[in-house]
Amino acid sequence: MRTPFIAGNWKLNKTIGESQSFAREFAPLVQDVEGVQVALFPVFTAISALKTALGDSKVEVGGQDFYWKASGAYTGEVSLPLLEDAGASVVLLGHSERRGRFGVPEPDLEGEAGRVFGDSDHSVNKKLLAALCSSLTPIVCVGEILTERENGHTDAVVENQIVMALDGVDASQIARVVFAYEPVWAIGTGKTCEADEANRVCGVVRATVVAKFGLDAGDAVRIQYGGSVKPESARELLAMEHIDGALVGGASLKADSFAAIVRAAV
Numbered sequence: 001m002r003t004p005f006i007a008g009n010w011k012l013n014k015t016i017g018e019s020q021s022f023a024r025e026f027a028p029l030v031q032d033v034e035g036v037q038v039a040l041f042p043v044f045t046a047i048s049a050l051k052t053a054l055g056d057s058k059v060e061v062g063g064q065d066f067y068w069k070a071s072g073a074y075t076g077e078v079s080l081p082l083l084e085d086a087g088a089s090v091v092l093l094g095h096s097e098r099r100g101r102f103g104v105p106e107p108d109l110e111g112e113a114g115r116v117f118g119d120s121d122h123s124v125n126k127k128l129l130a131a132l133c134s135s136l137t138p139i140v141c142v143g144e145i146l147t148e149r150e151n152g153h154t155d156a157v158v159e160n161q162i163v164m165a166l167d168g169v170d171a172s173q174i175a176r177v178v179f180a181y182e183p184v185w186a187i188g189t190g191k192t193c194e195a196d197e198a199n200r201v202c203g204v205v206r207a208t209v210v211a212k213f214g215l216d217a218g219d220a221v222r223i224q225y226g227g228s229v230k231p232e233s234a235r236e237l238l239a240m241e242h243i244d245g246a247l248v249g250g251a252s253l254k255a256d257s258f259a260a261i262v263r264a265a266v
């Protein structure tokens with residue numbers, strides 16, 4: 001049995017005070033929920049305060065990204081030991097909004113300057129290998145952009161991202177890795193991938209893990225779906241064979257809607 005995992009990615013939202021208010025409202029709403037792992041990903045500056053505000057709640061706190069080196073001359077970066085120090089126990093990597101937006105420039109910048117965030121399959125791999133040497137649980141995000149889907153390349157794109165991310169990962173480490181299948185065209189757009197199709201691609205993720213590490217590893221690995229998950233769509237998605245949780249953006253910003261998604265996993 002795989003423990004469902006519901007994660008809320010707040011992106012660049014919520015001050016320290018707003019994060020603390022959320023914790024006070026949210027923790028009681030999920031206090032009686034058993035058997036579901038729940039994590040919130042605030043901005044870096046709010047990690048420590050959010051962790052403290054959650055008190056003895058089992059809700060975990062995570063980092064939205066990190067650099068794979070522990071310390072040094074890397075201005076503007078944050079590392080795994082610093083996230084651990086702030087109270088994080090989980091970390092996101094390879095989110096589409098960090099993967100150089102898949103080469104899509106920021107609308108208010110031009111040309112190469114528009115690629116403000118630079119994750120690639122190679123840097124995602126470096127980050128995963130580093131995370132597996134820390135105490136943090138890594139959530140590796142994968143997913144296709146719209147043109148890749150329209151050209152029938154979804155499965156190949158997702159498979160390739162996973163194979164690249166897992167390069168050098170040992171069989172003894174794979175059970176710690178969580179994947180999030182996030183079709184990029186469904187993130188923040190209100191467009192949810194149909195549950196059957198989301199399940200099918202999560203099945204591709206599982207099959208890719210099976211191909212590399214065998215049946216038991218594939219059976220144990222947890223796979224979230226992400227992309228405009230709402231309380232209304234969560235139950236159907238979470239009932240699917242290969243979907244073991246959700247990575248939630250917009251609907252995690254309100255305590256009641258995120259709590260409803262957590263409850264849909266029970």
Ligand code: PEP
Binds near residue numbers: 249
């Ligand atoms: C996300 O941030 O990973 C995400 C899926 O966002 P949203 O739920 O808003 O689409």
